[in-house]
Amino acid sequence: MSAPRIEWVVPAAGATDRHAIWKKAGAIGLLALACALPWVSSDYSLFQYSQVYSYAIALLGLNILTGYNGQISLGHGAFYAVGGYTTAILIERWGIGYGWTLPVSGVLCFATGFLFGLPALRLAGTYLALATFALALSVPQILKHFDRWTGGTQGMTVPKPDSPPILHLNPDQWLYFLTLAVLLGLMIIAWNLLRGRIGRAIIAIRDHPVAAEAMGVHNALYKSLCFGLSASYTGIAGSLAALSVGFVSPDSFSALLSITLLAGVVVGGLASISGAILGAIFVQFMPNAALQISKAAPWAIYGASLILCMYVMPGGAAGLLQHLWQRLSRLLS
Amino acid sequence: MAVTKKVWSMAKYASALAAMLISASGAFAADPGVTKTEIKIGNIMPYSGPVSAYGTIGRGLDAYFKKLNDEGGINGRKINFLSYDDAYTPARAVEQARRLVEQDQVLFVFQPLGTPSNSAIWKYMNDKKVPQLFVATGATKWGDPVGHPWTMGWQPAYQTEAYVYAQYLLKTKPDAKVAVLLQNDDFGKDYLKGFKAGLGTAAAKMVIAEQTYETTDPTVDSQIANLKNSGADVFLNVTTPKFALQAIKKAADLGWKPLQFLTNVSTSLSTVMTPAGVEATKGIVTALYLKDYDDPQWKDDPAMKEWFAWMKKYYPQGNEHDQFNVYAYSVAQTLVHVLKQAGNDLSRANVMKQAANLKDLSLPMLLPGIKINTSPTDFYPIEQEQLARYDGARWVLFGELIDGSAVRVSRR
Numbered sequence: 001m002s003a004p005r006i007e008w009v010v011p012a013a014g015a016t017d018r019h020a021i022w023k024k025a026g027a028i029g030l031l032a033l034a035c036a037l038p039w040v041s042s043d044y045s046l047f048q049y050s051q052v053y054s055y056a057i058a059l060l061g062l063n064i065l066t067g068y069n070g071q072i073s074l075g076h077g078a079f080y081a082v083g084g085y086t087t088a089i090l091i092e093r094w095g096i097g098y099g100w101t102l103p104v105s106g107v108l109c110f111a112t113g114f115l116f117g118l119p120a121l122r123l124a125g126t127y128l129a130l131a132t133f134a135l136a137l138s139v140p141q142i143l144k145h146f147d148r149w150t151g152g153t154q155g156m157t158v159p160k161p162d163s164p165p166i167l168h169l170n171p172d173q174w175l176y177f178l179t180l181a182v183l184l185g186l187m188i189i190a191w192n193l194l195r196g197r198i199g200r201a202i203i204a205i206r207d208h209p210v211a212a213e214a215m216g217v218h219n220a221l222y223k224s225l226c227f228g229l230s231a232s233y234t235g236i237a238g239s240l241a242a243l244s245v246g247f248v249s250p251d252s253f254s255a256l257l258s259i260t261l262l263a264g265v266v267v268g269g270l271a272s273i274s275g276a277i278l279g280a281i282f283v284q285f286m287p288n289a290a291l292q293i294s295k296a297a298p299w300a301i302y303g304a305s306l307i308l309c310m311y312v313m314p315g316g317a318a319g320l321l322q323h324l325w326q327r328l329s330r331l332l333s
Numbered sequence: 334m335a336v337t338k339k340v341w342s343m344a345k346y347a348s349a350l351a352a353m354l355i356s357a358s359g360a361f362a363a364d365p366g367v368t369k370t371e372i373k374i375g376n377i378m379p380y381s382g383p384v385s386a387y388g389t390i391g392r393g394l395d396a397y398f399k400k401l402n403d404e405g406g407i408n409g410r411k412i413n414f415l416s417y418d419d420a421y422t423p424a425r426a427v428e429q430a431r432r433l434v435e436q437d438q439v440l441f442v443f444q445p446l447g448t449p450s451n452s453a454i455w456k457y458m459n460d461k462k463v464p465q466l467f468v469a470t471g472a473t474k475w476g477d478p479v480g481h482p483w484t485m486g487w488q489p490a491y492q493t494e495a496y497v498y499a500q501y502l503l504k505t506k507p508d509a510k511v512a513v514l515l516q517n518d519d520f521g522k523d524y525l526k527g528f529k530a531g532l533g534t535a536a537a538k539m540v541i542a543e544q545t546y547e548t549t550d551p552t553v554d555s556q557i558a559n560l561k562n563s564g565a566d567v568f569l570n571v572t573t574p575k576f577a578l579q580a581i582k583k584a585a586d587l588g589w590k591p592l593q594f595l596t597n598v599s600t601s602l603s604t605v606m607t608p609a610g611v612e613a614t615k616g617i618v619t620a621l622y623l624k625d626y627d628d629p630q631w632k633d634d635p636a637m638k639e640w641f642a643w644m645k646k647y648y649p650q651g652n653e654h655d656q657f658n659v660y661a662y663s664v665a666q667t668l669v670h671v672l673k674q675a676g677n678d679l680s681r682a683n684v685m686k687q688a689a690n691l692k693d694l695s696l697p698m699l700l701p702g703i704k705i706n707t708s709p710t711d712f713y714p715i716e717q718e719q720l721a722r723y724d725g726a727r728w729v730l731f732g733e734l735i736d737g738s739a740v741r742v743s744r745r
Contacts, residue, residue, distance in 0.1 A: 044435040048428065141547055144517055153518035154474075155423065155449065157456045245424045246457065251449035252423045255549065256382075287425070291380065291418045298381040298418065 019329065034180055043172040047244060048284060050172070053179040054241040055280035057186055059264045060273065061233025066262070067271035068194060069226040070206030072125065075132030077258035078139040079109045079231040083238025084248040088156040089149055098161045098243060102182065105239040106232045113231025117224035136258040140250035155249025158242050179240050183277075186233060191273055193229075202226055203271075234261075267309045269316025278317035282309075366440030367679040372406075372672065373413045374398075375433030377445040377454075382420035383548070386574070386604070387446050389651060390469060391416045393661025394444060396648035401665075407672050410679075415439060423453035430454040434463050441466050441684055443668055444487075448472045448519050451484075459483045464685050466671075467664055467714070471598070473523050476712035476741075478689070483681075485688055485712045487664050489597075489622060491520060492527025493737035495571075497620050497718050498594045499531020500735055502539075502567065506592065510541045512565030514556055514580055516572055517545040524571045524596065527740050541565055546576060553579050561589040568592070574599045578609050585613035593617045597718075600728065602627060603654055611725040619728065620718035620735075623659045624698050627727045636697030663698045667705065667714065670694060702734050713741065 038046055062076050086108055087101040096104075120131050143150045150156065163174030193199055201222050204212035213219050242248050260283055268279020290301035313320035366373040378391035398412040406412060415437055419425040426445065433439045434457075441464035445451055448470045458465040459481050467487035468475050471494070475486035489497075502509055513528070515521030525543070529536040542563035544556035553576050560568065561584065568591040570580050577599035584593070593616070599605050600619050624631050631637040640662055644653050651658050672679070674687040691714065694705040705714045716738040721728040 042436060044431045047431055051424075051428070137549060140549070141517075144547075153449075153522070155452050241424065245427050245453070247423055247427060247453040249423050249449050249452060251421070252453075254422070287381070287418070287420065295380055295418075 022329075031184075035177075038169070038173040038176055043170065046172045046176045050176050050179045050244045051241065052277070052280045052284045053176075053183045054237045054244065055261075055264065055283045056237075056277045057179075057183050057240065058234045058237035058261055059268060059279045059283070060183075060186060060190055060276040061230040061237065062261055062265050063268075063270065063272070063276055064190060064194070064202075064233065065226055065230035066265055067269075067275075068199070068206060069202045069223065069230075071223065071227070072129040072262070073132040073227075073230070074129050074255075074258050074262060075135035076231070076234045076261050077253050077255065078132075078135040079113060079234040080238035080241070080257060080261070081139050081143065081248075081250075081253035082109055082112060083235030084242035084252070085143065085150055085156075085238075086235070087239040087242045088158045088248045091158060092156055093149070102236055102239050105235040109235025109238075110228040110232035113235075114224050114228030116231070117227030118220075120227070121220055121223050133255065133258070136255040140253055143250040143253075150250075153250060155247055155252070158246050158248060160246050161243060175240075175244050179244070182236065182240060186236070187273055187276075190233075194273070198222075263306060267306070267316055269313075269318030269320075272316060272318035272322075274321075275316050275318030278321075282317070364440060364679070364681045365438035367410070370410055371413050372410045372679060373415065373437065373439045374668075375430075375437060375439035375442040376414065376416040377419050377426055377429045377433075377442065377450060378416055379421040379446060379450075380418040382422065384421050384447070384573075387469070387657065389655055389657045390444070390446065390661045393648060393651060393658045394665050396651070397643070397662055397665035400643055400647050401669060407669060408677065419447075419450050421447050421450065423449050426450035426453045427457065430457060434458075434461055439463075440679065441681060443467060444469045444664060446470065451475070452519075455481060455484060462681060464681055464688070466684070466688055467668060469664075471523075472519050473527070474519075478710055478712050483685060485685075485707070485714070487667065487714050488660070489620075489715050489718055489737060490527075490713055490740075491523040491596075492530065492740050493713065493716050494597055494620050494718060495524045495527030495569075496531035496737040496740035497720070497735045498569065498618075499528050500737075501618075501720060501732070503532060503535065506567065507535070509539055509567040509592070510563075510565045511539050511567040511569055512542040512544075512560035512563050512591070513540060513569045514544050514546070514553060514560060514572060514576075516576070517547055520573075520598075521545060521571050524569075527737075528569060530740055546572075548573065548576075550576075552583075554583050556580075557583040557589070558587060561587050566591050568594070570595045570599075572596065572599055574601060574604045578605045581605070581609040581613050581617070585610070595619045597621065601656060602727070603652070606723060614723050615725045617723045619721055619723075621721050621728060621730065622700055622703055622715055622718045623656060623663060624700060625656065625728055626653050626659070628730070629727075630730075640698055659698050663696050666696050666698075667691075667694070700730070700734070711741075713738070 037049060058080055062073060065071050065073055083105040086105040090096040090101045090104060091098055120128055123131050144152050160171045162171055163169035201217045204217060205219055205222055209219055264279035264283040267282045269275030286302060286305060290298040293301045376391060376394065378388055379385055380388040380391065395414050395416060398414045402411045415433060417429040419429050430442060433442055443466050446469035451468045451470055462483055465484040467485060471488050471491040473490040473492045475484055513525060515525055532539055542560050542565055544559055546553045546556055557580055570577060570593055572580055577595060595617050597620055606614050624637060641653065644651055644658060671684065671687045675683050689707050689709050691705050691707045700719050703717045707714050717734045717736050719730050719734050720732050721730045
């Protein structure tokens with residue numbers, strides 16, 4: 001019963017077809033709902049949803065590393081910061097169009113992630129977690145140090161992008177769609193990558209590194225690539241978040257952010273692509289919910305909810321949904 | 334056909350209802366947040382996170398508006414005070430500001446706390462033309478009537494306070510050698526700037542050592558050791574409470590006994606002075622602008638008695654030794670004054686106009702003689718302070734009020 005979820009277990013053929021159709025229908029329904037939201041929600045809510053999507057991209061990135069590849073990072077807030085600042089600096093200092101800043105963030109974070117991944121590879125498990133935590137701690141200070149570029153402690157405002165004139169959307173609606181589109185694109189890329197040869201190698205390294213090596217997987221290269229890819233996703237998320245918040249400062253990227261991201265991945269569900277969205281909902285809305293329960297000790301509520309999540313849904317929110325889905329389909333068939 | 338008809342009639346009902354709601358809320362003023370019976374005010378506070386101790390200000394403000402509402406409100410309007418947590422993170426501050434302005438439709442945002450949070454919402458508030466009134470931070474940049482006419486501070490700016498120390502030092506110890514410990518952010522940098530402006534041409538000669546720290550540093554031990562080794566005889570301690578305590582204790586441990594100036598941010602007895610111990614704290618100088626509950630000279634002061642009665646009745650869970658509760662009471666009173674002065678024209682523009690038109694306003698819990706003055710070109714409400722020396726148990730005021738407004742001139 002408690003065997004680990006393995007991606008390439010194949011159910012009976014007939015069941016797969018039916019499942020796949022239902023799943024596809026569900027996904028299209030959700031997507032239609034997401035596209036309808038801008039016409040029924042306030043700008044403020046759209047801003048919140050855009051934040052959810054940005055977090056979801058970051059969680060997706062972190063999940064590739066932690067969920068699929070088994071490397072724990074407590075430093076992804078740093079890549080989120082690099083992405084945010086890349087966008088801010090490119091727009092404010094160099095007047096580059098905001099659309100170009102996303103791929104630049106992605107490439108830059110891929111490079112930093114890959115380079116950081118190379119030495120960090122020699123560290124396993126908790127040691128890697130600590131090394132990445134150092135990254136999370138140092139980035140705010142590095143940002144303050146290069147104040148000619150980053151605006152120092154004052155931070156930088158990022159102008160809100162206007163929608164292309166033909167679309168007649170207000171800035172919040174436009175950002176919502178932009179973030180949603182990027183999220184979808186990156187989800188599809190992640191899905192394709194992880195389903196194929198590369199994904200199998202990545203997962204094999206997680207489950208049994210020695211066996212993977214023996215099978216001819218270049219562990220060091222794949223782990224570094226995985227780190228780079230993960231950082232790249234998180235960087236793009238940081239760029240989008242900077243656009244929707246309209247402000248970056250070193251205080252926006254405290255070490256707590258990295259921990260929050262990791263918590264989001266685990267709550268959403270390790271090694272699950274849809275889990276990223278569920279985790280992002282937790283990251284975005286749980287602090288406010290905790291405050292509504294108790295103004296005196298919101299963090300205690302937050303902590304209690306985390307522990308509750310771990311007990312009630314050990315496979316994360318996505319694992320729980322999967323479980324419910326299986327029960328439901330068994331009942332129906 | 335039938336369906337379209339039904340939808341159409343439903344739409345008509347809905348639009349009629351919407352029109353009614355709009356006219357009900359908008360009958361009185363063009364701006365949102367005001368009705369005949371209510372003024373809706375927003376606020377953002379760090380109730381959670383690294384500086385949650387400041388949360389008492391939010392609870393104090395709420396308690397003051399409860400008292401005000403019990404007494405009938407302002408011109409028959411009750412204050413509806415909505416206060417949200419941002420955990421001291423800029424992204425959440427933006428989220429809460431948007432929630433207040435767009436969803437809750439407040440008239441303005443009052444006393445949002447923290448320099449990073451206020452910086453994050455600065456542009457948004459000014460773009461939206463919604464007052465960001467009496468922000469709870471001493472950063473000097475809030476007084477920018479030209480670039481940011483919808484934002485105003487309240488407490489003495491950090492530069493103003495530092496200027497006051499510099500004036501005192503020039504007068505009493507002109508040959509001092511000063512060592513500075515500062516937090517590596519706006520707060521620290523502002524402070525040093527004001528201090529050097531106050532010293533003028535003597536600054537280069539007098540300030541002999543500077544050390545910075547990050548709020549994430551575990552201790553400031555090495556910085557204090559470096560400052561001691563510089564041979565300075567004056568120590569300007571520009572730190573937040575946790576680090577202030579560390580710095581004071583470490584200086585005492587090392588046997589360094591300079592004349593110490595401690596920023597007003599960290600004068601709390603319960604979190605800094607008492608834990609540091611009498612030996613380490615005796616003789617430290619700071620600048621104050623509010624009356625202190627623990628100062629016996631106000632024992633029979635009617636204003637203090639009134640404040641204390643308010644605390645007991647409306648905020649009994651609050652700590653009367655906590656100066657933030659005096660602060661909350663006073664800044665709320667300033668706001669009430671502005672709203673009364675605005676009369677029935679409760680538009681956002683008029684609220685801002687009246688906030689920039691305070692003339693010689695004295696408040697019961699400000700130190701005697703301190704007057705709040707603002708004008709369309711002066712967005713710095715409080716600019717006078719009085720020095721106080723710690724005697725091992727409490728702060729004892731000494732000397733005259735010192736006016737720090739001249740720092741504005743030297744800034745130009």
